Amino acid sequence: MITSAARTALRSAAAPLLAGVLTLGCLTAWTLAGNAGTPAEVRVTEGRILVPSNTEATAAFFTISNTGTTADELTGVTGPAGHRAMVGRDVEVAPGAHRMEMAGAIGVPARGALRMAPTDLDVMVSPPPRLAPGDRVVFTLHFRDSGAVEAEAVAVRPGRLEP
Structure with missing residues (x-):
């Protein structure tokens, strides 16, 4: 026989228990439907x-795309x-005057891209390797979550950055 105190305790526990089971069921359904997110998936092209x-130096440029639903960060090269x-x-330090400074970690947005350009972000290489147009140089880009990704850069004359 269940006492009155036991009945009250069971009733008090029923609502939180039901809420927990319902929440767990909803989260399971959300995950099975593919909506729980995917890790960052970066490609360097x-x-x-x-x-x-x-x-003294030269510069390299890459396009970094992320098809995952989680952002990542370029942390080094x-x-x-x-x-x-x-x-x-x-x-820009004055009208028409620019300088380069080291960049910290650079965000690569989820389902987005980061495109390096001479007037924004680039990879500075010092001293510059001896290059002729068409030569290829391998770099390793380091990401917070995606780890190291090797990428090849083709040597081009200034003004010819478009693929």
């Missing part, structure tokens, strides 16, 4: 590196052996 015009590579940002 359209690599271009400028044939150097000086002995490794260039060819014997050459330093870093992600840089073009900053």
Whole structure:
């Protein structure tokens, strides 16, 4: 025989228990329907590196696409052996005067893309490798969640960045 106190305790526990079971069922259905999200899935394409015009540095540019439903971040880059590579940002310091500064982690949006350009983000390479148009250089781009991704950049003359 169930006592009055036990009946009251069971009634008190029934609502939270039912709410928990219902929530778990809804989350399971949401996940099975494919709506729980996917990890970042980055691809690096359209690599271009400028044939150097000086002995100090040159720049490389990539398009980074993310087909996942979670954003990622570009945290660094490794260039060819014997050459330093870093992600840089073009900053206007006065009308018509620009300088490059190191960029921190760069966001790659979910279901979006990041396109590097001379007037924004690029990969600075110092000292520049000896390059002729058509030469290929391999870089490794490092991402917070996606890890290391190798990408190839084709040497082009300045002004010829379009694939």
